[in-house]
Amino acid sequence: MQGVADFLSLNGPDNVGKTTQLRRLTGLWNGFQLLGAVHEHDPEPWARVAANDYATWWFETSTTAELTEMLQASHAKRVAARAAGRIGLLDRGLPMLLAVAAATCVIKDGLTVREALATVTDLAGSRTAPAETSVLLLPSRDLERSYAITSAREGRPWTGVYPAYQKTLHAVLLHQAGRGTYAAVVDCEDRSPDDVHAEVLDLIGDHLPVSSLKDGSP
Template identity: 45%
Template sequence: MLVAVTAATLAVREGRGPLDAYEVIRSLDSASSLEGPEETAVLLLPSFDTERSLLLGQTRDQHTWTGLYPEYQRALHEILLHQAEQGTYTHVLDCEGQDVKSTHAHIRSVLEQIMHFTAEEPS
C-alpha cells in the first residue's frame, strides 16, 4: 500500500500517468536492499469500479474533496487495481454493499483460511 500511495502522490505532483509513476517507484523499491518480513496483504476496495469507489469515498468523508485530492484518489485506485492484477495482494476484497460487520467477517474468513493452510505446511 505504501508503494501505491507514493506512486499516486508522484503521479499528481509531477503530472505523470499513474502506471508510469508506479513503475518509477517500483524501480526505486527494487533497488533498495531493505527486506521486510513476509506478510499477508489484504486489500479492501470500496468498489472495483474507479468512479464508483471515488463516489463511495466522497460520501463517507466528512469534507468535500477539492483541489488535487480527487485526482490523487483516482490515481491511487488505478495503481491499487494494477497491483491487484500483478498479485501484490494475497487477497482483494470488494467491500461494496457490505456493512462493517460483514466486511470484518469476510476478512476473518480469509485470515482463517490462510492460517489453516499455513498450519498444514511442513516445516
C-alpha cells in the same frame, strides 16, 4: 491464500474501513499486535514537513524519491516494533505505501499509473522487507464508483489537488489488484462492516491458531 506471515496489513483508500477492521482483529486474538500507521513510529520527520504547508510539500516541493524513502524508512521503524512471536497488524502495508508514492508521482510528475509504479518500485530497490500478508479492501471494483463511495463518506468536500490524488490512488490500487500484488482482495461494495469482517476472517482464519481466537461475532 498461504499462511499469514509475521505481518498482516489491511490496505485500501481513505474511508474504506481499514482502521475499524484492524481494531476488530486486535480484539480477537492476543497474538495480534496493532502497529498502526507509519507516522506513529517515526513522528519527527512527518511533524517537520507538516509544520509549514503539508500539502505543498507532499504534492509540490518533495521529490518522488524523497517521499518514497521517507515512507520506507518509517515503515522499517514500524515493523521493528513488533514483539517476537506476535503478528503485527499494519494500517497500510508496504504495497499500499508504494501505491501512495505512485499516486503522488502521477500527480507531480505527470506519469501514467504504470510508469509511476515502475518508478517507485525502482526507487524502493531490493532492500529486504519482512514477510507480510497484505489484504486490499476495495470500496468497488469500478474506479468512478470506488471514488464516489469514499468521497461521500468524508463528510465534507475534498479540495485542491486532493480529489485528483484520491482518484489516482484508486486507479493505482485497482491496477495493483489486477496484477496480483495483494494476497487477497475484498470487495466491500454494498456490504456491512460485519460482512467484510467475516470475509477477512475467512481469508486468514485457517492460518491462525483457531483455539486462540476469541468469538469473532459482532
